[in-house]
Amino acid sequence: MTTHHDITAAPARALAHDRPPAVRCRGLTKDYGSGTARVRALRGVDLDIPEGELLMLVGPSGCGKTTLISVVAGVLDRDQGECSVFGTDFASLSSGGRTRFRGTNIGFVFQAFNLIPTLTIAENAAVPLLLQGVPRREALERARGVLASVGLGERTDNTPGKLSGGQQQRVAIARALIHRPRLIVCDEPTSALDHHTGMKVMEMLKGATSERGTTLIVVTHDSRIFEYADRIAHMDDGQIDKIVTHAKDL
Amino acid sequence: MYLVALQMLINDKAKFVGILLGVTLASLVITQQSSIFVGIMTRAYSAISDIPAADVWVMDPKVQYIDDTKPMAATELNRVRGVEGVAWAVPLYKGIIRARLENGQFQNCNVFGIDDATLVAGPIRMVHGRLEDLRRDDAVIVDRFAANTRLARPPTEPGGKPRPLAVGDTLELNDHRAVVVGICDITRTFQNLPTIFTTYSRATTFAPRERKLLSFVLVKAAEGVDPGELCATITRHTGLGAYTADQFRWATVLYFLRNTGIPINFGIAIALGFFIGTAITGFMFYNFTLDNLKYFAAFKAMGATDSTLLGMILLQALTVAVLGFGLGSGLVSWFGASMQGTALAFRLIWQTLLIAGAAVVVISMLAAILACHKVVRLEPATVFKG
Numbered sequence: 001m002t003t004h005h006d007i008t009a010a011p012a013r014a015l016a017h018d019r020p021p022a023v024r025c026r027g028l029t030k031d032y033g034s035g036t037a038r039v040r041a042l043r044g045v046d047l048d049i050p051e052g053e054l055l056m057l058v059g060p061s062g063c064g065k066t067t068l069i070s071v072v073a074g075v076l077d078r079d080q081g082e083c084s085v086f087g088t089d090f091a092s093l094s095s096g097g098r099t100r101f102r103g104t105n106i107g108f109v110f111q112a113f114n115l116i117p118t119l120t121i122a123e124n125a126a127v128p129l130l131l132q133g134v135p136r137r138e139a140l141e142r143a144r145g146v147l148a149s150v151g152l153g154e155r156t157d158n159t160p161g162k163l164s165g166g167q168q169q170r171v172a173i174a175r176a177l178i179h180r181p182r183l184i185v186c187d188e189p190t191s192a193l194d195h196h197t198g199m200k201v202m203e204m205l206k207g208a209t210s211e212r213g214t215t216l217i218v219v220t221h222d223s224r225i226f227e228y229a230d231r232i233a234h235m236d237d238g239q240i241d242k243i244v245t246h247a248k249d250l
Numbered sequence: 251m252y253l254v255a256l257q258m259l260i261n262d263k264a265k266f267v268g269i270l271l272g273v274t275l276a277s278l279v280i281t282q283q284s285s286i287f288v289g290i291m292t293r294a295y296s297a298i299s300d301i302p303a304a305d306v307w308v309m310d311p312k313v314q315y316i317d318d319t320k321p322m323a324a325t326e327l328n329r330v331r332g333v334e335g336v337a338w339a340v341p342l343y344k345g346i347i348r349a350r351l352e353n354g355q356f357q358n359c360n361v362f363g364i365d366d367a368t369l370v371a372g373p374i375r376m377v378h379g380r381l382e383d384l385r386r387d388d389a390v391i392v393d394r395f396a397a398n399t400r401l402a403r404p405p406t407e408p409g410g411k412p413r414p415l416a417v418g419d420t421l422e423l424n425d426h427r428a429v430v431v432g433i434c435d436i437t438r439t440f441q442n443l444p445t446i447f448t449t450y451s452r453a454t455t456f457a458p459r460e461r462k463l464l465s466f467v468l469v470k471a472a473e474g475v476d477p478g479e480l481c482a483t484i485t486r487h488t489g490l491g492a493y494t495a496d497q498f499r500w501a502t503v504l505y506f507l508r509n510t511g512i513p514i515n516f517g518i519a520i521a522l523g524f525f526i527g528t529a530i531t532g533f534m535f536y537n538f539t540l541d542n543l544k545y546f547a548a549f550k551a552m553g554a555t556d557s558t559l560l561g562m563i564l565l566q567a568l569t570v571a572v573l574g575f576g577l578g579s580g581l582v583s584w585f586g587a588s589m590q591g592t593a594l595a596f597r598l599i600w601q602t603l604l605i606a607g608a609a610v611v612v613i614s615m616l617a618a619i620l621a622c623h624k625v626v627r628l629e630p631a632t633v634f635k636g
Contacts, residue, residue: 066634069634070631070634073551075550075551075629075630075631075633075634076629076630076631095556096555099550099553099554099555100553100555102551102552102553103552103553103554104553107552108548108551108552108633110548110633110634111634112544114544114545114548114633116254116258116542116545117262118257118258118260118261118262119254119257119258119261123254123257127251127254127549127552128552128553130251130254131251131549131552131553131554131558132553136253175552187634
């Protein structure tokens with residue numbers, strides 16, 4: 001069955017899912033700059049993402065996708081509206097509380113991987129645990145386990161520079177998974193990868209998160225990976241203009 | 251995460267070496283120039299240090315430093331001996347007398363005339379001969395460096411090496427014959443003139459005719475008498491200047507600090523070391539942080555607090571400070587050891603290391619402050635900007 005949500009209907013339809021919302025946004029706005037140079041990046045975004053869903057966020061460059069995931073992930077303050085993640089509104093938290101919340105509940109996969117070139121991949125994957133104060137030995141042990149689950153068990157002592165792009169992204173996924181976050185935010189996770197590798201990365205990402213019920217938000221331009229989405233939200237000019245379950249409805 | 255910070259620093263070898271080089275350079279220049287400065291100052295008062303037997307130095311009240319001799323009447327010696335609290339007091343002649351060398355050239359020499367009876371204030375490190383030999387006719391003891399260089403005898407054959415002055419050789423001091431009976435080691439002096447020891451009575455015959463020839467009276471405090479208090483007592487009773495050895499050393503140092511260009515010359519070199527070190531280290535460390543900014547942004551996004559990130563940066567800065575200081579001071583120590591016994595004035599003291607260490611920490615912290623400022627202001631959202 002194909003569903004097609006228009007912007008006004010989207011919140012109500014999303015809530016129709018039988019799972020509690022992992023992310024709930026209402027009337028989100030965000031401006032950059034001031035005066036005549038002001039740019040409105042988000043223009044009243046409403047969005048609900050149930051727990052365990054893989055939502056892809058698509059749209060033309062500059063439409064506000066990155067700003068939206070930045071606000072949802074709590075790394076950027078909104079101007080107006082409401083946004084809660086697992087029932088917690090970042091605006092109600094102190095700076096330290098927000099940082100701790102992110103560290104515990106949110107995983108990140110970046111377009112440029114952001115792996116530290118001078119650390120081994122095990123050390124890179126262990127960073128979220130080290131930030132939580134997990135002893136280094138234990139963190140590295142768990143990192144090796146997660147890396148093995150993404151097929152890099154034999155290369156844990158390599159530095160990222162010795163890996164291919166796809167392998168590096170798998171390390172980034174291991175890093176995003178290691179502390180068992182409830183939400184993972186991915187920014188263009190396959191844009192630097194060839195088709196085959198991109199597919200493998202998405203399979204891995206989806207496989208690793210579906211059994212835990214992890215919620216995934218994937219910002220992408222890569223239409224080849226749309227098939228992995230539960231829903232696809234299309235953004236344009238700072239708004240979500242449609243949410244669909246099949247790419248062909250975009 | 252602190253280990254991660256160290257790995258980020260050390261594993262980025264090119265930048266790490268660059269930063270370390272800046273800190274090492276600063277540490278090296280600051281420590282080396284300071285040590286040479288201290289070495290020169292130490293030489294300035296070396297004559298005081300080489301006479302450890304004296305608790306108190308008595309002199310004309312107008313004397314400002316060790317080489318500023320204003321001779322007193324010989325009778326002042328007995329006046330000092332009469333002061334309560336004085337265990338013993340001996341005369342010391344210190345003056346510059348011209349020596350005529352065998353090749354016909356002249357060489358100014360620093361001549362010490364020590365007490366004939368006790369030989370107190372004689373050289374404490376004899377290399378050849380005995381101190382007691384000074385009691386022989388026309389006897390003098392010459393310092394080894396001068397014997398090997400400025401007072402060396404001409405070569406026996408053309409193009410040959412000069413022969414070191416040795417025991418049994420003769421000198422002509424102000425038209426008086428002097429026989430070398432011993433060679434000694436002394437602490438180098440500021441002027442680096444040859445140093446010659448003889449008895450007080452003989453020194454006064456070598457010296458140009460003057461009514462007053464007593465340069466100093468060296469005093470030993472009686473048991474239980476504080477040398478500082480004895481100085482005050484001597485001054486009160488005789489009207490002469492009296493200093494403990496330490497006070498006289500400081501008076502000498504202060505004279506050089508106030509009246510010569512030495513402090514400003516070395517001060518400029520040390521300041522240059524500090525500022526160049528700060529500039530190089532600051533620039534390199536700031537660049538290092540800029541290069542790692544995207545990782546710091548990722549750490550922030552992943553839950554690193556500002557205090558964690560600041561701790562990481564400060565640890566990195568402190569690490570280069572400690573390593574740079576260690577390398578710099580190590581190189582300076584090696585330099586100092588390899589230059590020992592040469593004309594270079596060099597003395598590395600713990601106070602210099604302490605000051606240089608503090609300066610290096612300040613340099614590294616200044617560099618870190620720039621980097622910390624950047625990281626604290628960093629928006630974690632920049633991590634999504636690619």
